[in-house]
Amino acid sequence: MTQLSFKHYGSKKDFKKIYLIAPKHPDNFWSMQGTADILGAKTLMPNSALATLMALTPPGVNIQYTLGDENISAVDFDFSCDLAVITGGTLHAARIHELCSEFKKRGTRIALGGTYASIEADRCGGLADHLFIGEAEYTWPLFLKQWTAGNALEINRQEHYIDLKDSPAPDWSLIRVEDYVNISIQTSRGCPNQCDFCDVIQYVGRQYRTKSIDQILQELQNAVDIGARTVFFSDDNFLGNKRFTKELLSKVIEWNVQQTRPLSFSTQITVQVADDDELLQMFADARFSVLFLGVETVRKESLAEVHKSQNAEKDIFERIRRISRFGIVPFIGLIVGFDNDDEGIFEDLEHFLVETDSPIAGISLLNAPRHTPLYKRLKEEGRLTEKNFSGEWQLHTNIVPKQMTIERMSLLYWDLFQKIYQPELFEDRFVKWLRNVDYFSTIYVNKKSDPRQLLLGVKIFKHFIFNDDRRVRALFFRILKKTWQINPKLVKRFFTVITQYSHFYSFVNCKQVK
Known part of the structure; x- marks a missing residue:
């Protein structure tokens, strides 16, 4: 029962x-x-x-x-x-x-x-x-x-978009915090961008609405009170209004410094975050460990095709390198299957990940969710394989590609997905990423270590010591040693990335192309 x-x-x-x-x-x-x-x-x-x-x-x-x-x-x-x-x-x-x-x-x-x-x-x-x-x-x-x-x-x-300041702090009284990796906090709704394949704005609109900073700080305190270690800001775009983001981060830093055991954070955000070094330092000082970035593609023609021109405003290679220098892991989101994608796109994307030393990436197949501009266009062109989008962006697409068959695209897609998580190739990217970090926040140096972190470390060690895949087991200890030699301050970041890697490695080696 x-x-x-x-x-x-x-x-x-x-x-x-x-x-x-x-x-x-x-x-x-x-x-x-x-x-x-x-x-x-x-x-x-x-x-x-x-x-x-x-x-x-x-x-x-x-x-x-x-x-x-x-x-x-x-x-x-x-x-x-x-x-x-x-x-x-x-x-x-x-x-x-x-x-x-x-x-x-x-x-x-x-x-x-x-x-x-x-x-x-x-x-x-x-x-x-x-x-x-x-x-x-x-x-x-x-x-x-x-x-x-x-x-x-x-x-x-609900006919009109609500004032987000009317949204109360979630009541977490029925959860056990230890059942979850993160506690989620939403600071905003709405995204000013209008990417053709995104159905988020169909639900929450393009008008960027925020909670008050006092509300957000109270939700952070609630997370601490229930025993949270990490918080994921579940905004669709954490940088919908840069002035607000900077004000919020300033207050989060002040709040986090006062904590006996500060929280760490992650969120999803536009690559435009890389265009402001002051902003990146604030993310680092606030203790953001990972930023999920919808890079999508390195081809400007494909970005223009789906109205994601904000990604093409500046050099994407340098943008990602700049984020990494602040010790923030760029979780790269990529998509294949744009009309401008031929078979060469897979080599282009691999080159991008190698040149930016990006250790973690998620690759999706382009889909057309219903009620999006992309769905409407492809329906008119007779290039939809089914009426209802399943919500699954891996191993599935409801689009007939323009320059490849679905079968060929799926095969090359999966080849790339598996390749980037081969232990040796991942190690090369990650070690280079570690060496390129040149900013280390000093505002938490006198804080106590969280005893729960030691327990987590034990769990992680046990997982890799008893891992059935000897290549992954050896990878863990090699990179741990190299991380310590490069800078002991990066060991926490090592644990963050290596646990994600284990998940991704298992995923790409157990799934089959459908």
């Missing part, structure tokens, strides 16, 4: 039971499940949308919440509740349909929301009793009042 915990809002008498469900993540590259396993966690991060729904509960309603995160434990379909609430993205579509079907068989009423229900509401007809389209900060409290009064709507649509 699945063990459940409960959180009450309002009176504990005459309350309604709500079962919050986070669907299981598919076993794909971006799940980072291998990294979570090494660190003794069960998954990458908790579902902040469900925790936010809890925090949005208005006064005057009596609710008992129960959390069912499928990434932590199995959902109890027989749990007696008044409402099952399910959220997820397009990547979770198949599982969302299964969850709704199982609860419906048992007569449980269902509420469905999230990016999948919002962007592809036409695929959700009949799945749930109550459908939420768009952001929920205003519709959820109103729904709870109506639902407990017996007059809830079937369709709950």
Whole structure:
């Protein structure tokens, strides 16, 4: 029997039971499940949308919440509740349909929301009793009042983008922080860019909206209070407004310096972050270890093709090198399958990773999510293989490439993916990356070490000592020795990257081209 915990809002008498469900993540590259396993966690991060729904509960309603995160434990379909609430993205579509079907068989009423229900509401007809389209900060409290009064709507649509300052700090009371690698904090929504293949702006728009800095600092304190070690800022673009980002980082640095054991951070951000050395130093001083960068491609023609001109404004090679000099790992996101891609693109991308000494990269196949400009264009050209995008960007595409067959592109794509994670080639890039770091923040030198870091170190050592792949086992000890010789201050960065590498290496060596 699945063990459940409960959180009450309002009176504990005459309350309604709500079962919050986070669907299981598919076993794909971006799940980072291998990294979570090494660190003794069960998954990458908790579902902040469900925790936010809890925090949005208005006064005057009596609710008992129960959390069912499928990434932590199995959902109890027989749990007696008044409402099952399910959220997820397009990547979770198949599982969302299964969850709704199982609860419906048992007569449980269902509420469905999230990016999948919002962007592809036409695929959700009949799945749930109550459908939420768009952001929920205003519709959820109103729904709870109506639902407990017996007059809830079937369709709950947020017509206009909300003021993000009205979004409360997530209520993390139903999670065990040790089950997760990161705690997630969202500081903004909306992205001013308009990349043709991106469906994010279909949901949150292009207007960049932020929480107040005081709100964000409170969420950071909440993360510390529950025992978090690392925080992932889950913004779609952490640099939507540079003035705000600098102000926020300044306050985060002040806050983090005051902590007995400072947090470390990561986020996803545009490559334009590299154009300001002062900004990069602030990221380093705030203790950002990794920045995920949507580089996509090195061909300017392909960037122009999908309206991602901001990546072509300055030399991408130098941009990545500059980020690395500050000791921040550039997690490179690449895509193949643009109209301007011929077979030579794979050599171009390999050359880019080698020349920039980028140790970690995720390579995707171009897809056209529904309701995006790219989808519309390719549909008109008759170059879509299916109507519904699955949400999977590895080993799958719904696009007919212009200069290669799908089979040929998939083969060359997978060859490159496997090649960059061959131990010797990875080692060469990573050791060169270590040697090129020339900025080391000094503002945390007198801070105590976190005893939990020692435990994590033991877990990592055990993983590699007993690793079945002798090449990976030998790689671990070779690079650890070289890291210590280059600069002992980089050992923490070594552990960050090597755990990610183990996940990626396993992924590319166990998946098959479909």
